[in-house]
Amino acid sequence: MHKIDFELIEMTMDVMKYAIDRISHTKQKIGKPLKAEALKELVGETITEKGIGGEQAFQLWKEHLAKASVPVDHPRNLAFVPAAPTRSAVMFDLVTSVSSIHGAYWMEGAGGIFCENEAMKWVVSLTGLPKGAFGVFTSGGTAANLSAIVTAREHWREDDTYKREKGLIITSIGAHSSIKAMAKVADVDILLVNSEEKLTGTNLKDTIENLTFHQRKRLFAVVATGGTTNAGIIDDLDGIAEVCEKEKLWFHVDAAYGGGALVADSVRHLFNGIERADSITIDPHKWMFSPYDCGAVIYKQPEFAKNAHSQQGSYLDIFKDEGAHGFNPTDYQIQLTRRVRGLPLWFSLATHGTNRYKEAVERGIELAQIAGRIIKDNPNVELVREPSLSCVLYRRIGWNPEDYTNWTYDNHDKGFALVTPTKWKNGDHFETVSRFCFINPDTTEEDIKMILDTMA
Ligand SMILES: Cc1ncc(COP(=O)(O)O)c(C=O)c1O
Numbered sequence: 001m002h003k004i005d006f007e008l009i010e011m012t013m014d015v016m017k018y019a020i021d022r023i024s025h026t027k028q029k030i031g032k033p034l035k036a037e038a039l040k041e042l043v044g045e046t047i048t049e050k051g052i053g054g055e056q057a058f059q060l061w062k063e064h065l066a067k068a069s070v071p072v073d074h075p076r077n078l079a080f081v082p083a084a085p086t087r088s089a090v091m092f093d094l095v096t097s098v099s100s101i102h103g104a105y106w107m108e109g110a111g112g113i114f115c116e117n118e119a120m121k122w123v124v125s126l127t128g129l130p131k132g133a134f135g136v137f138t139s140g141g142t143a144a145n146l147s148a149i150v151t152a153r154e155h156w157r158e159d160d161t162y163k164r165e166k167g168l169i170i171t172s173i174g175a176h177s178s179i180k181a182m183a184k185v186a187d188v189d190i191l192l193v194n195s196e197e198k199l200t201g202t203n204l205k206d207t208i209e210n211l212t213f214h215q216r217k218r219l220f221a222v223v224a225t226g227g228t229t230n231a232g233i234i235d236d237l238d239g240i241a242e243v244c245e246k247e248k249l250w251f252h253v254d255a256a257y258g259g260g261a262l263v264a265d266s267v268r269h270l271f272n273g274i275e276r277a278d279s280i281t282i283d284p285h286k287w288m289f290s291p292y293d294c295g296a297v298i299y300k301q302p303e304f305a306k307n308a309h310s311q312q313g314s315y316l317d318i319f320k321d322e323g324a325h326g327f328n329p330t331d332y333q334i335q336l337t338r339r340v341r342g343l344p345l346w347f348s349l350a351t352h353g354t355n356r357y358k359e360a361v362e363r364g365i366e367l368a369q370i371a372g373r374i375i376k377d378n379p380n381v382e383l384v385r386e387p388s389l390s391c392v393l394y395r396r397i398g399w400n401p402e403d404y405t406n407w408t409y410d411n412h413d414k415g416f417a418l419v420t421p422t423k424w425k426n427g428d429h430f431e432t433v434s435r436f437c438f439i440n441p442d443t444t445e446e447d448i449k450m451i452l453d454t455m456a
Pocket of ligand 1 (some may be wrong): 142228255
């Protein structure tokens, strides 16, 4: 398996050809999922004692399995938060893989970690956090949010008064599902302000005033969102920072999706106050055009993260030795062994320059505005709210939830588009509506019109 022979060289050429095709494609299809049994029927037994051979396995991948997956960068994939990695970033993902670098400690990964840190300096500069702030790349927003929550909780518990208390955090129902899930992992309670609209400093102040004495004692952090997943809403970060500073609470901003928009002059002012955060999540694999997976967690005072996350073990002592000194990404988040997943972002930034990022993000925001105008002109549909960042919520007049589901499947089955429904709080009930999220600058006005036409 580890020898170099003719077969290996041939296989390498095949894989390179596939990679070149994929990187330079312009018109790939939206893949369609099949049931596992159907896929098994198509490909048969692939894991056998003797192996089926690389050629056969690769053929099955190309013919059946790749086609059962949705390429996230399709211009008519507007579901969830899609992605659109730059071609240079995808290319360097290959380089990252073949380089086999352990990205936990400087001693092993210095070259790769250096590049990651150069990219990170730019990401941190977008936030306006004070000197000394820094971050690390994680497997995604979920891992970044967990790393930040654990850092906040450990910092809080440094005070003996709270050692035996179960922590409590406040966020709103607009926060991403990972905040609730990660609070569970960290075993902290979560109090949700019952509004999906912008969480304000006043909402937060009122919520804190209504806490019981014991709840207030247990409260250690607030999570604001810098671009909600559902609607692209940016909480009142300045107002929330004000309250957090007064109440001595850790202020985390989850900008996993919206963080890319920090580079966009047209909306940067909406994030004012983010520079007062104690920690921030930003996902380069969302709106910074990195391939999966690449999230980031940034801390105003990284030493708090180091206290919380740095792992100890006799086998790790060498990394703390003078000769091995350097920046160790593992110390600032939950993972030990890690891929240098910031490398594709570094290469793409170095290749294109940051201005191109600004243009590409601005295009996503512009596409949301264009979609808003097209929807207003189309008698079959109407906006649920004005577009925010690159999210557009709209309803097809007269449709019930089942209609939206059937429409989604129909377009997906045809390999035409992936646009999924969501729910929006309308008074006391949740209404099923349709949602666009634009990331890919190659999506066109025509794409939007064609998708809406299928709702006629
Ligand atoms: C605001 C927000 N936070 C966190 C996440 C979770 O990020 P990931 O899927 O990279 O773990 C998402 C994903 O869409 C998100 O939009």
